[in-house]
Amino acid sequence: MIWDVHAHLNDPRLAGELEAVLARARAAGVERIVNIGFDGDSSAASVALAEKYDFIYAAVGVHPHDAAGAGPQTWDRLRDLARHPKVLAWGEIGLDYYRDLSPRDIQRRVFTEQIEMADEAGLPIVIHDRDAHGDVLAVVCERPPAHGGVFHSYSGSWEMAREVLRLGFYLSFSGPITYRNARQALEVLAKAPADRLLLETDCPYLPPEPHRGKRNEPAYAALTAAKMAELRNVSLEEISRITTENVYRVFTRLQPGETDAGMDSGIKPE
Numbered sequence: 001m002i003w004d005v006h007a008h009l010n011d012p013r014l015a016g017e018l019e020a021v022l023a024r025a026r027a028a029g030v031e032r033i034v035n036i037g038f039d040g041d042s043s044a045a046s047v048a049l050a051e052k053y054d055f056i057y058a059a060v061g062v063h064p065h066d067a068a069g070a071g072p073q074t075w076d077r078l079r080d081l082a083r084h085p086k087v088l089a090w091g092e093i094g095l096d097y098y099r100d101l102s103p104r105d106i107q108r109r110v111f112t113e114q115i116e117m118a119d120e121a122g123l124p125i126v127i128h129d130r131d132a133h134g135d136v137l138a139v140v141c142e143r144p145p146a147h148g149g150v151f152h153s154y155s156g157s158w159e160m161a162r163e164v165l166r167l168g169f170y171l172s173f174s175g176p177i178t179y180r181n182a183r184q185a186l187e188v189l190a191k192a193p194a195d196r197l198l199l200e201t202d203c204p205y206l207p208p209e210p211h212r213g214k215r216n217e218p219a220y221a222a223l224t225a226a227k228m229a230e231l232r233n234v235s236l237e238e239i240s241r242i243t244t245e246n247v248y249r250v251f252t253r254l255q256p257g258e259t260d261a262g263m264d265s266g267i268k269p270e
């Protein structure tokens, strides 16, 4: 069983054929998906999707692109959504200095404020870091999240990874580890401890080879898992097992032994 810990299933490119997308995911062994919000509306949509499908979970938060547009109403809404039992994390949050769609000082303030909200909600965070490695590290050092978190689609150096791991974070890898120019990510993947690795697609973005340049979907997490297995010289089953164990360690709202019946039944089989 593979967990795709970072998907955007509400994106129109996937939502239009969601049943087929989910069927292909399950056929490929990608049996659990964490669907990620990026603002108030997408976070609410993410929770709604998690209510509809027992194998889909949610994260709620405001992406750095949308930081400037978030206000008190957004935060009230997210705090409310975060109480839902299928919300596993607060995110994605962080800094994006590549597109700079919100002013950087606002991105930093909103990132810090959301770490505080995640702490209050008892949730780990999901970090988006694009071309902002130094400042992301500065923020999480100054205001470490109480419940840890995940660096999603990790793209930094091994030097930074060492620091991130020392702080207790998990590293999640996506399609780019299959690209020819992935030298830096491969170094991190070779050196990082197994008990901090996670798999994701970030679909519809970042498709692995041979789908580079096209639309990504959760089924392709199996291709990234296969690449991770090859790089670490272990079997695909071993990678699936390790990354699933890590999911339960970082997303503590999940109950071990939880079944497809969902989290609400409270009835444990004999």
Ligand code: NI
Pocket (backbone or CB within 6 Å): 006, 008, 036, 092, 202
């Ligand atoms: Ni994302």
